[in-house]
Amino acid sequence: MKKAFVIIIVLFSIVSCNKTEEKVEIKISKPKTKKVEFGFNYNDFNVVHDTVKKGDSFGSIIQGQNIGKKQVYTIVEQVKDSFNVRTIRYNKPYTILRSKNKTNKLQVFIYQPDALTYYVVDFRDSVATAYKKVKPVTFKRKIIGGVLKSSLSETLGNNSVEAALASRITKVFSWSIDFFKLKKGDRYGLIFTERFINGKTYDGVEDLQAAFFEYKGKIVYAFPFEKDSLSGKIEYYDDEGKTLKNFFLKTPIKFSRITSRFTMNRFHPVQHRWKAHKGTDYAAPRGTPISTTASGVVEQTGYTAGNGNFVKVKHNGTYSTQYLHMSKILVRRGQRVTQGQTIGLVGSTGLASGPHVCYRFWKNGIQVDALRLNLPTGESLTGNDKTRFLNQMEPLKRELDSIGNL
Ligand SMILES: [Zn+2]
Incomplete structure (x- = not known):
């Protein structure tokens, strides 16, 4: 068990060394630099960050903040067109801003249903107002790879920050690679993009742009390609435009x-x-x-x-x-x-x-x-599709192939 744990740590640092650093950095710098958030300067308020508890409602949260029951009802009515308070869900984060003077009055309530969206309810005027904002998303491209220092299987099966990327990789290669068989010294390379909110907060893997694994002494590539732009369906192919999906054998016995x-x-x-x-x-x-x-x-x-x-x-x-x-x-x-x-x-x-x-x-x-049965439809590419694919694939392959020199 202890051994497995060590492997997981090592592999995660292989897969995501940059990100781990970034995350740590954000955590450390948070109290010092995060003075402005959601458009409010935290220096001007008494700030409380909390999460919605079991049984909490918008009413129960703000009622504890020098606001009476009747007033809650009025506020809910005033903001209902911009913010339906019934959409508040358990475990989601919210922030409360109160005045810094003696009254310590509730001024602003901010609710975050997901990492990108937030609702602001402003109580500072006689009539409460509410609005919704969506944080800007940016993408960062990442190239990682090199030589495996241990087997990759534990990493890919692990349920952690990189789970989304790991599951995508296993899915793409599931017909062509047995990840339990990858071994120390095998080379690999991955090109993928990550989402960041407000340019800094990591929000997960957006897409896998190219990948290769050395498997049984052979390099297995994977490149996504959209054969039919109308369907929007993306399949992965190797560097020759062959499908990575393996068809079933026609029969379980040879001569029968x-x-x-x-x-x-x-x-x-x-x-x-x-x-x-x-x-x-x-x-x-x-x-x-x-x-x-x-x-x-x-x-x-x-x-x-x-x-x-x-x-x-x-x-x-x-x-x-x-x-x-x-x-x-x-x-x-x-x-x-x-x-x-x-x-x-x-x-x-x-x-x-x-x-x-x-x-x-x-x-x-x-x-x-x-x-x-119409078995997995992953047909190899031909004709125009193949030409289009090869044109898209070649620069990516060059990038993958240069990873060994990083
Ligand atoms: Zn039978």
Whole structure:
């Protein structure tokens, strides 16, 4: 456990050394330099920063500030067109500015529903007024990379500042790289943009512009490309315009014939009654290797009276496949498997009239016909698309390739 923790720290400093520094800097300088915020000079007020507690409302917050119940109602009515006080939510930050004189009167209430937006309710005049402001967002481009000092997997699985970037990277490369297999000494490079509010407050990763990982001695690139500007859909391609998405193998066994297709109604050969068959049967001699049709993690292994010995593999958040009636299971639950890897042997355990594998396919938790499925649409680029892509990609690739020299 201790070891894992150290790795996480080290990797986060690899991925985001600049940002960590920035954040620290902001924290330290906050009390000294942040005299003007939301357009108010804090020197002129008694300032309280707080967050909305459970059960708090606009009324309960300002009522404690020399404002009576009736007055609250009047204020709510006065500002309702600019600020609906019912939109105040638990755990969101607010700021209260009170007069610096003896009366210590409530002057301004500022509510921040998100990092970008804030509402100001000004009580200084006889009639309260309210307005909404949105802070300006700027983008900063960042290039990081070099040589991995440890495996990247812990970083990518970690739930921290960089979680958004990590999850984007794993998603983009999920069909082509097993992040658990990246090792010390492998090179990587990332170009991405980050959002900053008011030019200084970090607000997350905007987009991943280019990336590469050295994987099994090969460099795997990823560049985003919008094939159809109308759809706005962005897919990632390698430096030759090939899709990074891996299609499923057509069949779980090499030389086989289909003996039964996916149907909602078939006459069961063993049970001798009509029922749904939510899979495709491939007959093959007992002992024939069964391959997982795509990479993933073994989600389930076991035996049931109907399925016999079976294995279920989860490929990503969308797809899972299952293989039934095995004579032998060759993987364990939790094990990572790569496309084409043998996970078991053909048999006739469970409800089976002869040796075959029943291949089942899940999409978003629903069993579907693998033979009729439009599998991941990541087609490689051709023609004009490819030319356009290569033009966009080349300068980015040059930047990535120069990272080693940083
Ligand atoms: Zn079947």
